[in-house]
Amino acid sequence: GENVEQHPSTLSVQEGDSAVIKCTYSDSASNYFPWYKQELGKRPQLIIDIRSNVGEKKDQRIAVTLNKTAKHFSLHITETQPEDSAVYFCAASEGGADGLTFGKGTHLIIQP
Amino acid sequence: AAGVIQSPRHLIKEKRETATLKCYPIPRHDTVYWYQQGPGQDPQFLISFYEKMQSDKGSIPDRFSAQQFSDYHSELNMSSLELGDSALYFCASRQLGGSNTGELFFGEGSRLTVL
Numbered sequence: 444g445e446n447v448e449q450h451p452s453t454l455s456v457q458e459g460d461s462a463v464i465k466c467t468y469s470d471s472a473s474n475y476f477p478w479y480k481q482e483l484g485k486r487p488q489l490i491i492d493i494r495s496n497v498g499e500k501k502d503q504r505i506a507v508t509l510n511k512t513a514k515h516f517s518l519h520i521t522e523t524q525p526e527d528s529a530v531y532f533c534a535a536s537e538g539g540a541d542g543l544t545f546g547k548g549t550h551l552i553i554q555p
Numbered sequence: 556a557a558g559v560i561q562s563p564r565h566l567i568k569e570k571r572e573t574a575t576l577k578c579y580p581i582p583r584h585d586t587v588y589w590y591q592q593g594p595g596q597d598p599q600f601l602i603s604f605y606e607k608m609q610s611d612k613g614s615i616p617d618r619f620s621a622q623q624f625s626d627y628h629s630e631l632n633m634s635s636l637e638l639g640d641s642a643l644y645f646c647a648s649r650q651l652g653g654s655n656t657g658e659l660f661f662g663e664g665s666r667l668t669v670l
Contacts, residue, residue: 486645486661542602
């Protein structure tokens with residue numbers, strides 16, 4: 444089955460700086476890669492996703508890049524703000540009704 | 556807008572008891588997923604249904620079973636509960652067909668505590 448590795452487990456950045464979280468996956472059949480933000484005790488919320496036919500996608504301060512050859516994808520958050528503090532999960536799946544395999548999560552801390 | 560509804564939100568059970576969680580997907584969503592998230596852990600995929608048929612199976616214990624009914628709501632049945640079953644259980648739904656993005660929407664979760 445799919446295995447998703449996520450790094451780092453904790454990331455502390457100064458407010459206004461950029462944050463980068465990286466993930467690798469093992470199953471070359473995976474073609475859907477979403478990123479979720481989860482606050483303590485709350486549901487995961489989709490912040491951005493990318494499909495295998497696209498190398499990069501951007502939505503305001505958030506961008507995701509995908510390298511299918513190397514089987515890795517990254518989340519980039521620019522101009523970080525205190526409300527960006529949360530746990531971020533990457534995930535991968537073959538799409539359709541297949542379940543998502545999540546990474547272990549990154550606790551992002553924005554220092555004021 | 557309607558969201559994924561889960562009930563109950565909180566549930567406390569004793570070891571070896573049985574629990575049932577319910578999920579009502581967003582109207583017109585044809586696919587339902589169940590995830591288990593232990594404290595400080597990532598969500599673990601349990602099982603999914605597409606158009607009321609089981610579609611994919613993850614790390615669901617044999618003590619657990621699930622089904623999706625004709626009105627598309629789904630239930631997760633957990634028997635012989637163990638302490639390690641204490642977790643947040645999320646249901647999520649999406650619409651695979653049609654022209655939308657197929658975004659996966661999560662419910663608020665059901666917190667199960669096994670004593």
